[in-house]
Amino acid sequence: MTENVFLFVPNIIGYMRIVLALAAFYFMRTNYILTAFCYLLSGFLDAFDGHAARHYNQSTKFGAMLDQLTDRLALMCFCIGLSVLYPDYYFFFQLNCALDIASHWLHLHQSNLSGRMSHKLIDLSGNPILRIYYTSKPVLFIMCCGNEMFFGMLYLLYFAEGPKLLLDMGLYRLLMYISLPIMLLKALISLIHLITASKNMVAIDMAERSKSNVDSAEENLM
Amino acid sequence: MLFFVPATLLKMANVFLFVPNIIGYIRIILVITACYHMQSDYVTASVCYALAVGLDEIDGYAARYFNQGTRFGELLDLVTDCCSSMCISMGLAVLYPDYALLFQFYSTVTIAGHWMHTQRMGWKHHKLVSSKDNWILYYYYNSCSYWVMFALVYGNEGFFCSLYLLYHTEGPEIGYDVGLFRILLYVCLPVMLIKTFISCIHMIVGRKVLLQSEESNCNSCS
Numbered sequence: 001m002t003e004n005v006f007l008f009v010p011n012i013i014g015y016m017r018i019v020l021a022l023a024a025f026y027f028m029r030t031n032y033i034l035t036a037f038c039y040l041l042s043g044f045l046d047a048f049d050g051h052a053a054r055h056y057n058q059s060t061k062f063g064a065m066l067d068q069l070t071d072r073l074a075l076m077c078f079c080i081g082l083s084v085l086y087p088d089y090y091f092f093f094q095l096n097c098a099l100d101i102a103s104h105w106l107h108l109h110q111s112n113l114s115g116r117m118s119h120k121l122i123d124l125s126g127n128p129i130l131r132i133y134y135t136s137k138p139v140l141f142i143m144c145c146g147n148e149m150f151f152g153m154l155y156l157l158y159f160a161e162g163p164k165l166l167l168d169m170g171l172y173r174l175l176m177y178i179s180l181p182i183m184l185l186k187a188l189i190s191l192i193h194l195i196t197a198s199k200n201m202v203a204i205d206m207a208e209r210s211k212s213n214v215d216s217a218e219e220n221l222m
Numbered sequence: 223m224l225f226f227v228p229a230t231l232l233k234m235a236n237v238f239l240f241v242p243n244i245i246g247y248i249r250i251i252l253v254i255t256a257c258y259h260m261q262s263d264y265v266t267a268s269v270c271y272a273l274a275v276g277l278d279e280i281d282g283y284a285a286r287y288f289n290q291g292t293r294f295g296e297l298l299d300l301v302t303d304c305c306s307s308m309c310i311s312m313g314l315a316v317l318y319p320d321y322a323l324l325f326q327f328y329s330t331v332t333i334a335g336h337w338m339h340t341q342r343m344g345w346k347h348h349k350l351v352s353s354k355d356n357w358i359l360y361y362y363y364n365s366c367s368y369w370v371m372f373a374l375v376y377g378n379e380g381f382f383c384s385l386y387l388l389y390h391t392e393g394p395e396i397g398y399d400v401g402l403f404r405i406l407l408y409v410c411l412p413v414m415l416i417k418t419f420i421s422c423i424h425m426i427v428g429r430k431v432l433l434q435s436e437e438s439n440c441n442s443c444s
Contacts, residue, residue, distance in 0.1 A: 005433050025326055062432040069334055077326040080312050084319045094257050094312050098305040105301050201294040202237040
């Protein structure tokens with residue numbers, strides 16, 4: 001039985017997400033409605049590829065990597081586009097993307113390595129606040145959506161204020177202020193992940209180094 | 223469950239304070255400083271970035287000289303390189319907004335390629351590509367000439383630095399009525415293209431290997 005992993009449903013959703021994101025970046029300076037639609041739809045589909053993977057029993061390493069990379073790189077490219085629109089704030093976008101990419105990269109690498117170690121590592125789910133973040137699907141959904149929404153609204157605000165609904169404020173500005181604390185909280189959590197992943201990698205390094213010291217000491221004794 | 227263990231933290235401080243890792247932190251601070259000054263003070267930005275790139279050579283030597291090579295240090299180095307490429311791309315997109323798509327493409331391919339490569343290599347050092355691997359990557363990492371690697375890395379950085387400097391000045395005139403930075407730009411352009419091509423190869427090979435490892439898992443299950 002050879003299944004074609006390329007054509008698994010969640011991976012096809014993954015490809016659609018990429019195509020939508022590419023369309024968004026292409027039209028970013030010329031057609032803001034199309035860009036916003038494509039980018040937000042791409043982000044929205046992120047919720048479905050996980051469900052599809054479990055429903056069809058098609059979870060794969062390839063799919064997980066595709067999903068993770070699409071998230072990171074779509075946000076990065078969107079922020080590059082935002083830097084062009086808001087050149088005075090480019091430094092904030094640089095810091096945000098660097099933190100996002102570095103924290104996820106180190107965390108992923110460390111968890112791959114730690115699978116081979118019996119060494120006890122820092123388990124963040126021990127922290128009650130972070131446990132809610134990891135285990136509660138609604139919380140995770142709100143965090144990811146809120147983060148994407150912040151950048152999406154920043155983009156829309158360049159072109160329009162949005163329909164006035166509450167507090168005599170345009171919808172886009174209102175949503176931007178609501179999602180701002182979520183974006184900041186997600187950045188804080190990324191920073192915590194970065195520090196923890198670094199500590200865990202160092203713990204793995206130390207275990208390896210002390211083991212090789214023990215080995216070479218035993219050789220010297222013989 | 224504890225968030226962190228103070229005694230372990232003290233012991234870990236040894237690895238965090240290894241010479242190559244300290245050089246790594248200095249590099250990060252230099253890149254952040256360069257980014258901060260990127261739109262306002264091009265001389266400071268260029269000097270800081272050039273120092274950061276120069277230190278990249280030294281941390282490798284330090285790791286070998288002091289026998290302080292660690293997985294943490296290696297990943298820190300790689301992630302710093304990729305994130306600084308991304309930050310430079312973002313800053314350049316602000317200066318050359320018509321080419322934003324190209325900068326998005328370059329940073330996406332660079333990060334995706336290295337990310338997939340580190341996941342594929344997993345436990346092994348990212349430069350230990352074997353001869354059974356893709357021949358292009360094998361030659362890239364094992365080429366007999368140290369100077370080829372040197373030229374590729376510094377030529378690539380040289381391209382983006384020249385592009386940045388050219389926004390502000392043509393540089394000292396070097397014969398034929400052409401400034402130094404423009405000459406550097408054209409000399410480094412093919413190197414940047416080769417390095418981008420290598421990143422694409424990383425992506426393609428990484429993707430195929432992940433799919434192959436999925437399929438072999440499937441075959442062994444049935």
